[in-house]
Amino acid sequence: MPKLGMEPIRKDALVKATISEIGRAGSLDVTVSQIARRAGMSPALAHHYFGSKEEMFLAAMRHILTLYGAEVRGALAAAEGPEARLRAILRASFSPGNFRREAVSAWLNFWVLAQTVPQARRLLAVYQRRLRSNLMSCLVPLSGDKAAALADGLGALIDGLYLREVLKSGPPDGLAAVATALNYLNSQLPGDDA
Numbered sequence: 001m002p003k004l005g006m007e008p009i010r011k012d013a014l015v016k017a018t019i020s021e022i023g024r025a026g027s028l029d030v031t032v033s034q035i036a037r038r039a040g041m042s043p044a045l046a047h048h049y050f051g052s053k054e055e056m057f058l059a060a061m062r063h064i065l066t067l068y069g070a071e072v073r074g075a076l077a078a079a080e081g082p083e084a085r086l087r088a089i090l091r092a093s094f095s096p097g098n099f100r101r102e103a104v105s106a107w108l109n110f111w112v113l114a115q116t117v118p119q120a121r122r123l124l125a126v127y128q129r130r131l132r133s134n135l136m137s138c139l140v141p142l143s144g145d146k147a148a149a150l151a152d153g154l155g156a157l158i159d160g161l162y163l164r165e166v167l168k169s170g171p172p173d174g175l176a177a178v179a180t181a182l183n184y185l186n187s188q189l190p191g192d193d194a
Helices: 006-025 032-039 043-050 053-077 082-093 101-113 118-166 174-188
Strands: none
Touching (some): 006 101, 032 043, 032 053, 043 053, 053 101, 053 118, 082 118, 101 118
16 A cells, blocks of 8 residues: 655656656667666656656646746846846756756757647747747837747757757756857847947
């Protein structure tokens, strides 16, 4: 008989183990047994809580998106004015909590999963709409008619920096990624032509 109150603890352990295993493997080519072993439980228990490996992947991505969203909201709450808010979004996108090897690998594999799994595609679309909306709310006062194109460019740049990072060796360099994004932003904002 299961212990009362253990389900959320075990699910959390499985989600974190899923992220770790994806990061270790660099792909979705991990087994439920590997995930369960890392979480310190049996594969049968992992299946009991999630039903399938795909559901574990989706739960892991929801977890990553939740952490990312919380960090962006916190950064936005501390920033005043559209330019400071825009820079806060970019910094949060590459913070140590979001831009670590396991999370970067999970993102890459999430984009692959979204090609064939409708729930993953929906989660990715929600993330992209929220990011674009946040960027647009900052960019409209700063760049007027260029806001939509600039928001799309920044969104693509963020995704591209994650993609490039997963192909490098060593720990992710969030400071370099922020610098690249800010350089692009500075080159595109009106009044920064020098």
